[in-house]
Amino acid sequence: MSNPSPALPNPANRSNRLQHLVDLIGIPVLAVITAFIFGGIVIWITSGSLLSVQQAYVGMVRGAFLKERALSESLVATIPYIFLGLAVAVGFKSGMFNIGVEGQFYLGSLAGAFVGQAFGQSTSLPAIILMPLSILAGGLTGAIWAGIPGLLKAKTGAHEVITTIMMNYIAYRTVELVISGPLKDKVSSAVQTPAAAQAAWIWSLSSIPARLKDPLNALGVALYMAIVFFFIGRWIIGRTNLKNRFQKPGQRRFASLGFALAVGALFFFLFPPFTRVAWPFQDPYDRLHIGLVLAVSASVLVWWLLWKTTIGFELRSVGANANAARYAGVNITRNMVVAMAISGSLAGIAGTVEVLGVTACHCMPVLFSTGYGFDAIAIALIAKNDPFGILAAAFLFGAMRNGADMMELSSGVSKYVISMIQAMALLFVAAPAIIRSIYRFRLRRRDEESETLEPRLKG
Amino acid sequence: MSTFTSTKQEKRFAIRGSWWINILFVAFALVVAYYLFNLIIYGKCAGGCVVGILSQSLVYATPIAFAAMTGLLCERSGIVNIGIEGQMLMASMVGYAVNVYAFQALQHIMDPTAAGNISRWMALLCGVLATVLLGLLLAVVSIKYKVDQIIGGTVINILSAGVTGYFYRQFLASDVPPGPGTFPVVAIPGLSQIPVIGPILFDQKPLTYTMLVLVFFVFYMLFYTPWGLRVRSVGEHPRAADTLGVNVNKTRYISVVLASVVAGLGGVWFTLEAVDTFSPNMTNGLGFIGLAAMIFGKWNPLGALAGALIFGLGSSVTSILAIYRPDIPSQIPQMLPYVLTIIVLTGVVGRAIPPAAENTPYEKQ
Structure with a gap:
């Protein structure tokens, strides 16, 4: 090489940062594009004409973005993907392969529907309590269901990949058993649980103006906003010149609390009238619900948990190198269970949000989830387990899922083709060398060196 | 340069410890299970019913044992294969499609019986070929590109679900021409006339016989031949094997390909021997249960066969239970194999130690 690379690259260098960003998202983006090309080739070969490839992909784009309510339907499908992708990512980051998110999702939705119905009927709790309670029930159920494989791995060494898959099958049967037996809706002819009380429903965006007429609901929204803005306030203070003004941590906390209360009050008094006057989401058939807000909050929360807390640091250190973590005094056993419980709770919450937000009956039908869980593994891996990358990957998958029906309808190409595309994308992200050899782009010298050096150091 | 020969020391490890205690224990457990079972169904199962159950459990055990052999061959060489489920699904779809369409083509040029046989x-051949391709994908990804093997297996599972679903919807869901059906039962002359053992062991379909032979063949190959010693050494301590001149990665490639052939046999079992149709996700987790049987057998083919037989027994008992006790919700017995798998994995039957070099790519010095 004629130009020797610097011994220590300067991370603050602007072009280096850009390079870093390209490295970070370049491979996944190219992987997805390549996977779509691959899918096109498969359609081309099996149907024998390039026209149907075009029809299929145009149909998919139309179904995902262009037809009526398409975008919000894509977002509806994105919501569980975000939660489940986060669930898988938390597991991966902690060195646990939680393949069982599907089962946790399933049982979580059952628990959410049950609490929403049972507590709603008997106590008539207000939404501000019942909705969080249902979500909590779903999360707790998912956490327990995922915690069992974690505990088994920690105590007996049973590998979580197989146990979680077995737990999936047990979960399906359990749900079937419970829905067709003790929890069956006696009134309806369909096999499903009774509908949850209205207070437990996850609000659809179009129902918000009506919901906010109840001051308790408005208080709930204000409270949520206050919490969000408390953390935003702290972040702003830490990032700007304001941190010189508030020297002591107590002052900072006080300042952001004041900021949060102000925002909360603003929302409490001004948001309900605003929604009555001008609310962009009026369409009552639009199924988009506030689960989207919860999902985005969850990804911020997971990021904060993994990268800004001691628990997260321990989880990540176990995931990166369990032996090193053990020598450093981390309790591996406890971390396995904690990781699985967090992961499972996210999956359970996904189920509750789905069952109380999307299903037409606001109940748990016997055939409910259709393979969100396995897609979630691909989502987490394509996003490289990054909570914000998961938002993008989940949207991609949600849009594909939503567009698939339209594709099948308009071109006759089976919607299973998207599973193929997703598997290929996952393969290319997992083995970036394939992508590099297809597109023949060179690594920078430093990476090349480290790629050949690293295993030698390990061995 | 020393060559690998299996020593007496090795042979002792082939069947571990006091094996006769294990056999006594299993026999005792079976008798207890039999009485418990009869208690549940009010003593309606005796004589022919028992023979039926045992024969049926051998049938149900076949795909599980094939899956277990696949996992075993892979893991003994240091490659974790959780894509067996996907491989089997692919083989069952390909097998069904080829069977039906080849029959349709051949029907016109020869008589239907011969056409059915050939198709x-x-x-079978095409199903095996499909799994070998998937196996090669896993091998290349995990050996050449050093991807985590569990992710490689997941890719295979998702890919197979997609491909089989796609071809099912495009070509196999409707307007399928009539096929030649599954393999017929082949009663072995003479042996099938033996009272109890005959109908259980010698009145089965060809793949079941293949499975039984294969298990003992794999056992012999792994523990009594230089090749087997090489495979095991590559799975336990690749560096040592490499030092002694074994080509680690070549051995792994060969093991994965052979294992994939076995997985193909297990996959075509579904559509060429069990039922005459294909439906999406018809393997229904049996690939994973096969892995559990392998762990139950402590990575030993004979033990894995025992594990598969226990799972098979569970399934056949379930179907009998549905006949005699319709008041018990069918979901409870349906859950049993999965619960059993978890119990097995927790090491109730003794701690199982996997091959040491599992899921670690080998880097030549």
């Missing part, structure tokens, strides 16, 4: 064998 079934072609289907």
Whole structure:
């Protein structure tokens, strides 16, 4: 090489940062594009004409973005993907392969529907309590269901990949058993649980103006906003010149609390009238619900948990190198269970949000989830387990899922083709060398060196 | 340069510890289970019913044992294969499609019986070929590109679900021409006349016989031949094997390909031997249960066969239970194999130690 690379690259260098960003998202983006090309080739070969490839992909784009309510339907499908992708990512980051998110999702939705119905009927709790309670029930159920494989791995060494898959099958049967037996809706002819009380429903965006007429609901929204803005306030203070003004941590906390209360009050008094006057989401058939807000909050929360807390640091250190973590005094056993419980709770919450937000009956039908869980593994891996990358990957998958029906309808190409595309994308992200050899782009010298050096150091 | 020969020391490890205690224990457990079972169904199962259950459990055990052999061959060489489920699904779809369409083509040039025979064998071959391709994908990804093997297996599972679903919807869901059906039962002359053992062991379909032979063949190959010693050494301590001149990665490639052939046999079992149709996700987790049987057998083919037989027994008992006790919700017995798998994995039957070099790519010095 004629130009020797610097011994220590300067991370603050602007072009280096850009390079870093390209490295970070370049491979996944190219992987997805390549996977779509691959899918096109498969359609081309099996149907024998390039026209149907075009029809299929145009149909998919139309179904995902262009037809009526398409975008919000894509977002509806994105919501569980975000939660489940986060669930898988938390597991991966902690060195646990939680393949069982599907089962946790399933049982979580059952628990959410049950609490929403049972507590709603008997106590008539207000939404501000019942909705969080249902979500909590779903999360707790998912956490327990995922915690069992974690505990088994920690105590007996049973590998979580197989146990979680077995737990999936047990979960399906359990749900079937419970829905067709003790929890069956006696009134309806369909096999499903009774509908949850209205207070437990996850609000659809179009129902918000009506919901906010109840001051308790408005208080709930204000409270949520206050919490969000408390953390935003702290972040702003830490990032700007304001941190010189508030020297002591107590002052900072006080300042952001004041900021949060102000925002909360603003929302409490001004948001309900605003929604009555001008609310962009009026369409009552639009199924988009506030689960989207919860999902985005969850990804911020997971990021904060993994990268800004001691628990997260321990989880990540176990995931990166369990032996090193053990020598450093981390309790591996406890971390396995904690990781699985967090992961499972996210999956359970996904189920509750789905069952109380999307299903037409606001109940748990016997055939409910259709393979969100396995897609979630691909989502987490394509996003490289990054909570914000998961938002993008989940949207991609949600849009594909939503567009698939339209594709099948308009071109006759089976919607299973998207599973193929997703598997290929996952393969290319997992083995970036394939992508590099297809597109023949060179690594920078430093990476090349480290790629050949690293295993030698390990061995 | 020393060559690898299996020593007496090795042979002792082939069947571990006091094996006769294990056999006594299993026999005792079976008797207890039999009485418990009869208690549940009010003593309606005796004589022919028992023979039926045992024969049926051998049938149900076949795909599980094939899956277990696949996992075993892979893991003994240091490659974790959780894509067996996907491999089997692919083989069952390919087998079904080839069987039906080859029969349709051949029907016109020969008599239906011969056409059926040829198309079934072609289907078997193509199913195996499909799994070998998937196996090569796993091998290349995990050996050449050093991807985590569990992710590689997941890719295979998702890919197979997609491909089989796609071809099912495009070509196999409707307007399928009539196929030649599954392999017929082949009663072995003479042996099948033996009272109890005959109908259980010697009145089965060809793949079941293949499975039984294969298990003992794999056992012999792994523990009594230089090749087997090489495979095991590559799975336990690749560096040592490499030092002694074994080509680690070549051995792994060969093991994965051979294992994939076995997985193909297990996959075509579904559509060439069990039922005459294909439906999406018809493997229904049996690939994973096969892995559990392998762990139950402590990575030993004979033990894995025992594990598969226990799972098979569970399934056949379940179907009998549905007949005699319709008041018990069918979901509870349906759950049993999965619960059993978890119990097995927790090491109730003794701690199992996997091959040491599992899921670690080998880097030549």
